[in-house]
Amino acid sequence: MIVSMFASLIAPFGGFFASGLKRAFKIKDFGHTIPGHGGITDRMDCQFLMGSFSYLYYETFISTHNVNVGNMLQSIIVNLEPQEIIILVQSLVTYLYKIGTIDEAAFQKITSSLA
Structure with missing residues (x-):
């Protein structure tokens, strides 16, 4: 129509x-x-x-756009600066810790290595 x-x-x-x-x-x-x-x-x-x-x-x-981990990673690597990728990883780790997916020891280890 x-x-x-x-x-x-x-x-x-x-x-x-x-x-x-x-x-x-x-x-x-x-x-x-x-x-x-x-x-x-x-x-x-x-x-x-x-x-x-x-x-x-x-x-x-x-049209449907299929989003998968590979496409998302490629988009991140191509479009973000290294410092922005680190901020993204820190945000994801914080989110995963808050919802209980990773424990405090893993959270501390990852965040200390990113700093």
Whole structure:
């Protein structure tokens, strides 16, 4: 329903955008593959807008992103500085201690080695 509403109300503006782009560059057509009607791009301008919207809609509302330990570790290593990783580990150890997953001896040993 959402995609069909977008297709009927917004997608035609892809043609207006392409027309404005052509006028800005002072060209009549994007190509000469279809004589008298411009190129393939002139026939597909609305489809480009619809394809972009469909992809965005799928990624936002339909697609599931599987998160696992490997993906999370890779993201941490790539995006955080070493000092930030240490703060993250300290926070995780404190959390695990507070919920009772690790005992006090392990908590003291880990926190003293991180300091």
